[in-house]
Each structure stands twice: as C-alpha cells, then as structure tokens.
Amino acid sequence: MQSVRDSAATTTASSHRKQAGRAPVVPTFSPLYRQIKALITRSLRDGDWKPGEAIPSEQMLARRYGVSQGTVRKAIDELAAEHLLVRRQGRGTFVASHNEARAQFRFLRLRPDEGEPAQPESRILECRRLRAPAEIARLLRTRPGETAVLIRRLLAFANTPTVLDEIWLAGGRFRGLTAERLSAYRGPMYGLFEAEFGTRMIRCEERIRAVAADGSVADALDVPLGHPLLLVDRLSYTYNDVAVEVRRGYCVTSGFHFFNELL
Amino acid sequence: MQSVRDSAATTTASSHRKQAGRAPVVPTFSPLYRQIKALITRSLRDGDWKPGEAIPSEQMLARRYGVSQGTVRKAIDELAAEHLLVRRQGRGTFVASHNEARAQFRFLRLRPDEGEPAQPESRILECRRLRAPAEIARLLRTRPGETAVLIRRLLAFANTPTVLDEIWLAGGRFRGLTAERLSAYRGPMYGLFEAEFGTRMIRCEERIRAVAADGSVADALDVPLGHPLLLVDRLSYTYNDVAVEVRRGYCVTSGFHFFNELL
DNA sequence: TAGTGGTCTAGACCACGTG
DNA sequence: ACGTGGTCTAGACCACTAT
Numbered sequence: 298m299q300s301v302r303d304s305a306a307t308t309t310a311s312s313h314r315k316q317a318g319r320a321p322v323v324p325t326f327s328p329l330y331r332q333i334k335a336l337i338t339r340s341l342r343d344g345d346w347k348p349g350e351a352i353p354s355e356q357m358l359a360r361r362y363g364v365s366q367g368t369v370r371k372a373i374d375e376l377a378a379e380h381l382l383v384r385r386q387g388r389g390t391f392v393a394s395h396n397e398a399r400a401q402f403r404f405l406r407l408r409p410d411e412g413e414p415a416q417p418e419s420r421i422l423e424c425r426r427l428r429a430p431a432e433i434a435r436l437l438r439t440r441p442g443e444t445a446v447l448i449r450r451l452l453a454f455a456n457t458p459t460v461l462d463e464i465w466l467a468g469g470r471f472r473g474l475t476a477e478r479l480s481a482y483r484g485p486m487y488g489l490f491e492a493e494f495g496t497r498m499i500r501c502e503e504r505i506r507a508v509a510a511d512g513s514v515a516d517a518l519d520v521p522l523g524h525p526l527l528l529v530d531r532l533s534y535t536y537n538d539v540a541v542e543v544r545r546g547y548c549v550t551s552g553f554h555f556f557n558e559l560l
Numbered sequence: 561m562q563s564v565r566d567s568a569a570t571t572t573a574s575s576h577r578k579q580a581g582r583a584p585v586v587p588t589f590s591p592l593y594r595q596i597k598a599l600i601t602r603s604l605r606d607g608d609w610k611p612g613e614a615i616p617s618e619q620m621l622a623r624r625y626g627v628s629q630g631t632v633r634k635a636i637d638e639l640a641a642e643h644l645l646v647r648r649q650g651r652g653t654f655v656a657s658h659n660e661a662r663a664q665f666r667f668l669r670l671r672p673d674e675g676e677p678a679q680p681e682s683r684i685l686e687c688r689r690l691r692a693p694a695e696i697a698r699l700l701r702t703r704p705g706e707t708a709v710l711i712r713r714l715l716a717f718a719n720t721p722t723v724l725d726e727i728w729l730a731g732g733r734f735r736g737l738t739a740e741r742l743s744a745y746r747g748p749m750y751g752l753f754e755a756e757f758g759t760r761m762i763r764c765e766e767r768i769r770a771v772a773a774d775g776s777v778a779d780a781l782d783v784p785l786g787h788p789l790l791l792v793d794r795l796s797y798t799y800n801d802v803a804v805e806v807r808r809g810y811c812v813t814s815g816f817h818f819f820n821e822l823l
Numbered sequence: 824t825a826g827t828g829g830t831c832t833a834g835a836c837c838a839c840g841t842g
Numbered sequence: 843a844c845g846t847g848g849t850c851t852a853g854a855c856c857a858c859t860a861t
Contacts (some may be wrong), residue, residue, distance in 0.1 A: 326838075328849055354827060365851050370828085378641070379823065386828050387858030404822055501822040506813035507770040507788035525770035525788040530817075550769035554793075557820055559667055559764040560642065589857075591830060617846060628832050633847085649847050650839030830856070837849070 333362055334372035341381060341392060341497075342536035348394035348491050352382065355390070381499065395498070396488035404487060404501060407548055408556050409454060417452040417459065419486070422517075424448045424476035426468060433465045436532060436543045444468035448479065451517060459553055461517045465543040470496045496535055498542065504530045505555070514547050527555055596625055597635035604644060604655060604760075605799035611657035611754050615645065618653070644762065658761070659751035667750060667764060670811055671819050672717060680715040680722065682749070685780075687711045687739035689731060696728045699795060699806045707731035711742065714780060722816055724780045728806040733759045759798055761805065767793045768818070777810050790818055 337352070346352045355373065359366040373390055376382040380403070383391045394400065401416065408414045429437065429445035437445070445468045452460035466474070471494050482489040491497040510524040518526070526547045533542035548555065600615070609615045618636065622629040636653055639645040643666070646654045656663065664679065671677045692700065692708035700708070708731045715723035729737070734757050745752040754760040773787040781789070789810045796805035811818065 328837095330849075351827095356827085367852085368850060371849085373828095384828065385859085387826085387860080389827060389859095406822075503820040503822065505768065505790065505818040505820060506816075507790045507811075508813075509788050523786070525772050527768065527770045527790075548770075550771075553769075555768040557766040557768060559669075559766065591856095593830075614846095619846085630833085631831060634830085636847095647847065648840085650841080650845080652846060824861085825859105826861105827859080828857085830854100832854085833852095835849100835851085837847105839846080839848095840844105841846100842844085 329364060330368045330371040330375075333358075333364060333369055334375055336362065337372060337376060338381070338536060344495055346392050348392045348497060349396065351389040351391050379499070394488065395491055396484050401485065404498065405485070406556050407460060407553050410552055410554055415454055416485075417454045418456075419479075420451045420453065421476045421479045422449040422451060424474065424479055429465065429468070433543050437465070437467050437540050439467065446471045446474055448476075450479075454553070457549075457552070458518050459549050461514055461547045463545045467541045470494055470541060496541055498533045499535055501531050501533045503532075506530075508547075510547070518547065518549050520549060524549075526550070529555070592627060593631045593634040593638075596621075596627060596632055597638055599625065600635060600639060601644070601799060607758055609655050611655045611760060612659065614652040614654050642762070657751065658754055659747050664748065667761065668748070669819050670723060670816050673815055673817055678717055679748075680717045681719075682742075683714045683716065684739045684742045685712040685714060687737065687742055692728065692731070696806050700728070700730050700803050702730060709734045709737055711739075713742075717816070720812075720815070721781050722812050724777055724810045726808045730804045733757055733804060759804055761796045762798055764794050764796045766795075769793075771810075773810070781810065781812050783812060787812075789813070792818070 337358075340346060340352075352358075353361070355366050355369045358369045362369065373382060373384070377384050377390075380393050380400075383393050383399070385391060395404075402414050405414075405417075424446065426444050426446055428442045429439065431441045433445060434441040434443055437443075439445075446464075446466040448462070448464040448466070450462050450464070451458055452462065471490070474494070478493070479486065479489065487498045506528045508526055508528045510518065510520055510522060510526050512522060514526065515522045515524060518524075520526070527550050529544075529546040529548060531542070531544040531546070532540055533544070535541050600621075603609060603615075615621075616624070618629050618632045621632045625632065636645060636647070640647050640653075643656050643663075646656050646662070648654060658664075658667075665671075665677050668677075668680075670680075687709065689707050689709055691705045692702065694704045696708060697704040697706055700706075702708075709727075709729040711725070711727040711729070713725050713727070714721055715725065734753070737757070741756070742749065742752065750761045769791045771789055771791045773781065773783055773785060773789050775785060777789065778785045778787060781787075783789070790813050792807075792809040792811060794805070794807040794809070795803055796807070798804050
C-alpha cells in the first residue's frame with residue numbers, strides 16, 4: 298500500500314506542507330484533499346468502481362491513501378456535490394448512475410405544464426456511423442472527418458411527439474452502438490452509455506433559442522410549418538471535461554415547458 | 561451572551577445530543593450546524609449585516625453561539641454554496657450582493673452568440689402600483705386584489721432591443737419604487753432591490769417556452785409579427801422561500817441565446 | 824451487533840491579504 | 843506582524859442500515 302504523501306506524485310502535485318521557492322504567478326497550490334479527489338475521480342473514470350456500486354468506506358480509503366478520514370471526507374463531499382458520488386447514511390458511498398430515480402430528471406428539463414414530470418417514450422429514427430462534419434468535430438475536439446455516431450430520435454409524452462433530437466457522439470467511445478440496442482434499452486439513453494460503453498455524462502452546457510419549424514421538423518413533430526419551437530443545443534462532458542456528445546433538440550412547448558432553476 | 565446550547569430554542573430545535581422518545585415518522589433531527597445556519601440566515605434576512613459587508617469572523621461567531629469554529633464553518637459552507645455569503649481568504653466572509661461583478665450573470669442568462677456576456681441597457685417603460693390580478697396574487701401568495709408593483713421595461717444589447725419584461729413585485733416590500741428611481745439606478749435591478757428595499761433575491765424558478773410574437777410585443781422588440789420568441793416565466797424568492805417577484809420576459813434570440821449549465 | 828456515513832470538538836499549522 | 847479563512851489531524855460519539 299502506498300500513501301499519497303510518500304508517492305512520487307507528491308513531487309508534482311505537492312502536499313499541503315510548506316512549498317519552497319518564490320510565489321508563482323498562478324498559484325499551483327493544491328490541498329491534500331484535492332489530490333485525493335483526483336485519485337478517486339481517476340478510479341471512477343477508469344471504471345474501478347461501476348455506476349451503482351459502493352466505493353470503499355471512508356476509513357478504508359483513508360488508510361489506502363495514508364491520510365485522515367476527514368481529508369477523504371472532504372474529497373468525497375465535493376464529488377457528491379458534483380453528482381459523481383451519492384452518499385447513503387448507514388450504507389456507504391455509491392457511484393452515481395443515470396439508471397436511478399433520483400437522476401432521471403437532471404438532464405431532462407422538459408416537463409408537462411400540468412401534472413408530474415414524466416418519462417417520455419423514445420423512438421429511434423436513425424443510428425449510423427459517419428464522418429463528423431467540421432462543426433461537430435470542432436466541438437468534440439477531434440480531427441475533422443473523424444468518425445462519429447449520429448442518432449436521430451423522437452421523444453413523445455403520452456403519444457404526443459414533443460422533441461426531435463439529433464445527437465452526435467464521439468465515435469471511438471461508442472463502437473457497436475446500433476438503433477436496435479438503443480430501442481431495446483429500458484431506461485434513459487445516458488444509462489445505456491454508462492452501463493454498456495463506460496462513458497458517463499457528467500455535465501452539460503445548453504444554448505437555447507426560439508425558432509420557427511421548417512418543413513422536415515414540422516413534419517416529424519406534427520406541427521404547422523413555422524410553428525415556434527425551442528431549439529436546444531447541448532454539449533455534454535464526461536470526466537476531465539472531455540466533450541463527448543453534441544445534441545440539437547427541437548421542442549414543442551404547447552402543453553410543455555423547459556424548467557430551469559437558478560440557485 | 562447566550563449560547564445556542566443553553567437557549568430556549570434548544571427545546572424546539574433540539575441539539576444533536578441524544579433525543580429521547582420514539583423515532584418520529586418525519587425525522588425532526590436537526591444538527592447543530594443547521595441551527596447555526598438558521599441563526600445566520602435570520603440575521604441576513606433581518607439586515608443585521610448588509611449586502612457587501614463582512615460578517616463577524618468564524619471565531620467570533622463560534623464564541624457568540626457557544627459552539628466550535630468547525631461547526632460555524634460548516635454552516636457558512638452551506639450558505640456560501642447557496643450564494644448567500646461569499647468567502648474571501650485572508651479578508652473575511654461577506655454578505656453576497658447583486659452589485660458585484662461575480663453576481664452579474666447569475667440571473668441574466670441571455671448572452672450574445674459571439675463575444676463576452678454583456679450588460680444590457682435598460683429602458684423603463686412603465687412603473688405603477690395596482691391591484692394584483694388573481695394569477696399574480698396566487699403566485700405571490702397574497703390575497704387577490706392586494707396591491708402590487710408592475711414594471712414594464714425593455715433591455716437592449718448595443719442598441720438592439722432584445723428583451724421585453726413585465727415584472728410584478730409584492731407591493732408591501734417596494735413602497736416608493738418609481739420609474740425614476742429604476743432609471744436612475746446604476747447597476748442591476750436586483751441590486752436596487754437589495755440596497756434600497758432590503759429585499760434580496762435568492763433563487764428563481766424559470767419556465768421557458770417558444771411563442772410567436774403578437775402585435776404589441778413585436779412592435780416593442782422591432783421584429784415581424786409571428787417572429788419566434790423565447791417566453792421566460794420567472795418566479796423569484798427571497799429568504800425563507802418567500803415568493804416576491806413574478807416576471808414574464810419575451811426574448812429575441814437572433815444573435816442571442818439563453819445559456820444554461822446542467823451540473 | 825457491527826459497519827457506514829454524519830456531527831462535533833480542540834488544536835496545530837498554512838495561505839492570503841492588509842497594515 | 844496580525845487576523846482571516848483554509849487545511850489537516852485524532853478522537854469521540856450519534857444516526858442509520860443491514861444482519
């Protein structure tokens with residue numbers, strides 16, 4: 298067992314003890330608990346512990362890393378705040394998963410105006426591999442022409458078509474993804490991605506606009522030409538701020554709205 | 561000086577020590593640091609410390625409340641996470657304010673597609689007191705017919721009219737608010753509210769839809785009739801989850817977008 | 824009863840900002 | 843040099859869950 302303090306890593310990601318030399322322009326100081334946090338994050342990214350599973354207890358991690366329980370605790374606190382881990386008193390700390398009730402609506406903000414948030418039915422229209430257009434490649438930070446997965450799907454609430462999505466995924470991470478597997482999966486798409494492709498969506502940026510429905514979109518969503526739609530452009534990231542999904546959604550907001558909370 | 565532990569409040573908001581009696585259906589257990597948090601929140605609500613000012617140091621608060629510094633620290637941690645307080649290492653802990661660079665864009669999510677987020681110019685079209693319509697009264701949880709303040713204003717980025725807002729405020733909190741004071745104020749409207757009316761906006765819920773511009777809106781925003789607009793319905797709360805503002809905004813999203821981050 | 828996370832304390836020392 | 847928040851430790855005990 299090798300502690301953080303004694304490890305070679307201490308040289309680069311220095312301990313919290315006094316650091317020699319002049320004050321750097323950009324402070325490189327990294328407290329111990331953040332180094333522990335980075336180690337845990339790496340284990341999560343590498344799949345050492347799978348979504349839904351418990352990670353080792355705080356005491357065990359403290360011994361493993363050679364720090365106090367309080368320090369491990371602070372690292373886990375931050376990871377829990379970022380929804381990478383979920384604490385359950387008396388049971389343990391678990392790797393967060395999109396296949397759980399609590400996570401269902403974190404990335405699905407469209408809700409019916411009346412009644413409870415509901416899970417829409419998904420119909421896969423298309424799923425194929427092809428060369429990423431320049432714009433997609435730029436956002437995914439891959440070389441232009443790199444292969445990507447394109448998914449087109451329709452979401453419906455109670456048989457009302459509501460969202461038309463066009464989704465681009467980084468090709469390397471999703472080999473073997475097909476329309477059949479997407480259609481067969483019970484649960485949210487991000488749940489499939491994390492369970493079967495080892496890629497977990499951590500956070501998204503969304504840019505929202507209002508647009509008029511053009512021919513093909515109006516057709517798919519069963520609204521008149523020119524009908525106002527919400528255009529939601531999403532960029533999703535996994536561990537280490539790596540962009541892996543570009544998504545464009547057209548949403549009907551008659552009877553539905555996009556819910557957002559500013560905290 | 562009276563400590564939390566000895567105070568009468570301990571009877572109701574019990575300490576963390578063993579609580580007698582059977583396990584209640586809804587656990588009423590409230591840890592010490594949350595009681596401290598509630599005390600600090602009350603001081604904030606009551607204006608004991610004003611926005612922008614420093615609150616007493618952790619050591620002083622610990623002595624005042626008769627607990628350890630670590631417990632005060634944990635209370636402040638949560639308040640800082642909720643943006644009620646701002647910590648500044650080496651200087652102290654400060655009451656958050658909307659009149660600060662860091663807070664400028666937390667409640668203003670509309671951004672230019674290109675370039676940095678910018679502060680729009682505001683033109684007040686109207687500001688008057690009148691009886692709240694039933695729907696507004698319901699949302700503000702006041703009696704129907706209670707007086708409210710109605711503000712209508714236009715936001716423009718670089719002389720491009722972009723947002724038309726209709727804002728309803730709980731009447732009792734904003735006596736003496738006029739179009740003149742709104743126009744004269746340098747800085748965001750929420751900054752005026754907190755500085756001159758003692759009401760600080762803490763969090764908002766927003767419901768977003770796409771709609772077609774009708775006559776009057778199209779006119780004010782200088783867009784064609786039927787132009788797609790973002791309709792943003794906002795409900796804002798101050799301390800203790802009290803709703804104090806209902807706002808409806810129509811946003812032009814040509815050259816602009818609504819930015820949202822899912823964390 | 825045992826094990827986990829949750830709370831609280833007391834003390835030492837570090838990093839940062841200001842005199 | 844001083845005061846502030848920030849980090850780290852060690853230990854005690856509480857609340858919750860499973861067995």
